[in-house]
Amino acid sequence: MPSNAAPASANPLFAFASSLWPHIRRWGLPAFAIIVLGLLVSHAHKVDWAGAWQALWRYSPLLLLAVLGLATLSHALYGCFDLIGRHHTRHKVPALQTWAIAVTSYAFNLNLGSLVGGVALRARLYTRAGLDEATIAQVVGLSLATNWLGYGLVAGSLFAAGAIAPPSQAHIGATALRVLGVVMVLLALGYVVACAFARGHEWRVRGRRLQLPSAQLAALQLGISAANWALMGAAMYLLLGQKVPYATVLGVLMAASIIGVIMPIPGGLGVLEAVYLALLSGSVRQGTVMGAALAYRALYYLLPLLGGLVLYALLERYAPAHADTDS
Numbered sequence: 001m002p003s004n005a006a007p008a009s010a011n012p013l014f015a016f017a018s019s020l021w022p023h024i025r026r027w028g029l030p031a032f033a034i035i036v037l038g039l040l041v042s043h044a045h046k047v048d049w050a051g052a053w054q055a056l057w058r059y060s061p062l063l064l065l066a067v068l069g070l071a072t073l074s075h076a077l078y079g080c081f082d083l084i085g086r087h088h089t090r091h092k093v094p095a096l097q098t099w100a101i102a103v104t105s106y107a108f109n110l111n112l113g114s115l116v117g118g119v120a121l122r123a124r125l126y127t128r129a130g131l132d133e134a135t136i137a138q139v140v141g142l143s144l145a146t147n148w149l150g151y152g153l154v155a156g157s158l159f160a161a162g163a164i165a166p167p168s169q170a171h172i173g174a175t176a177l178r179v180l181g182v183v184m185v186l187l188a189l190g191y192v193v194a195c196a197f198a199r200g201h202e203w204r205v206r207g208r209r210l211q212l213p214s215a216q217l218a219a220l221q222l223g224i225s226a227a228n229w230a231l232m233g234a235a236m237y238l239l240l241g242q243k244v245p246y247a248t249v250l251g252v253l254m255a256a257s258i259i260g261v262i263m264p265i266p267g268g269l270g271v272l273e274a275v276y277l278a279l280l281s282g283s284v285r286q287g288t289v290m291g292a293a294l295a296y297r298a299l300y301y302l303l304p305l306l307g308g309l310v311l312y313a314l315l316e317r318y319a320p321a322h323a324d325t326d327s
Contacts, residue, residue, distance in 0.1 A: 050287065051285060051286060051287015051288065051291070052286075052287045052291040053291070054287060055287050055288050055290070055291025055292065056291045056295060058291075059295060063238060063239075064295070064299065067235045067238050067239055067299050068299050070231050070232075070234055070235040071231075071235055071299050071300040071303070071304065072304070073231055074228050074231040074235070074300070075103055075106060075107065076103065077224055077227060077231065078102060078103065078228055079102040079103040080099065080102075080224055081102055081142070081143040081146045081147065081221075081224070081225070082098050082099065082101060082102035082139055082143050083095060083098055084142055084146060084220065084221060084224075085098075085138060085139030085140075085142040085143055086098045086139065088138070088142060088213045088217060089135050089138050091135050091139070092130075093126070093129045093130065097129060097318070100311050100314070100315055101126060101129070101315060102122070102143065103307075103308065104125065104311040104312050105118055105121050105122040105125070106118075106304075107304045107305045107307065107308025107309075107311075108121050108305070108308055108312075109121075110300070110301050110304070111301055111302070111305045118143075118144070121312075122136070122139075122140055123136055123140070125312075125315050126139065128315075128316070142213070142221075145221065146221040146225045147225055148225075149191055149221055149222055149225060150188075150221070150222055150223075150227075150229055151225070151254060151258075152184040152185070152188040153184070153185060153188040153189075153222055153225075153226050154230065154250070155181070155184060155251070155254045156180075156182065156183070156184025156185035156186075156188065157181065158181065158247055158250065158251045158254075159177050159178060159180055159181025159182075159184065159251075160178050160181030160182045160184075160185060161181070161247075162174065162177075162178060163245075163247035163251065164247065164248060188222060191222075192218040192219050192222065194212060195212045195214060195215045195217070195218040196214075196215035229250070229254065230250070232250075232300070233249055233250030233253050234246070235296060235299070235300060236250075236253055236292060236296050239291075239292035239296055240284065240288065240289070240292045241288070243283075244283060244284060248280075252275060252280060255275055255279070256271060256272045256275035256276065259271050272293055272296070272297065273290060273297075276289050276290075276292070276293045277289055277290065277293075
């Protein structure tokens, strides 16, 4: 179909960024990871491990069950991200199988990194289910957009409302943080507006067709993603014994999440714990913070991975019967 948009590769700035990124990914990110890991190791002996284990043993089974319930609900809600892609692309993979693929990839993504879980595993399972590359790319792209649009809406709202006070070492003032928050919210809402006005318009990017979803579907993306982030924050809020305001807990979690994405470490191992210690140890005992972070990793990362392994085995066994699915 005709398109008025110039190919992305024709943009000099895009071409320069594309040529620069492999070098950053190859050298810059690993160097950054080594520095952060060095800091983690150097501070490991300062962590109140005894206090952390005491905090873990003090958790009641009912509390842990409630947090596990929130984690399960969050993973189940993430599975709906790919159902949005299914609705948009109108592919024929059954809804339950689509949901299971998304939940499985999310569990692997959290523990093994986005390239393994979010992209490679998802592509394999969808390919075995009968989808072509272009459709898989659209589904994965919409899922990623859903996740980070909701992130921008929630984090931007927290920043704009002044719910999070920037640490002194961040070199950013409260006013600048509020402005940043407003920009993030506007970008998220701007996506919905763009979908409303660009409905039916199609672009070609590197030979592939790209079409925005409807405004209703875009609003749904924001809603379920924001709810997912809120559930994640609620789980950590309970583990911290409700001693820290919910908005602060959620803000720190989102900061840890974005740092975990930047860091090329599978599952952001150590990053979550380090960020919480750095930002909350002044208001909560270090042992309590570390205990909560360890419990969160076990309940939100590790236990769902066991469920993901079971789902993966079922999907691999089930896929051959549907390998001829018409996409």
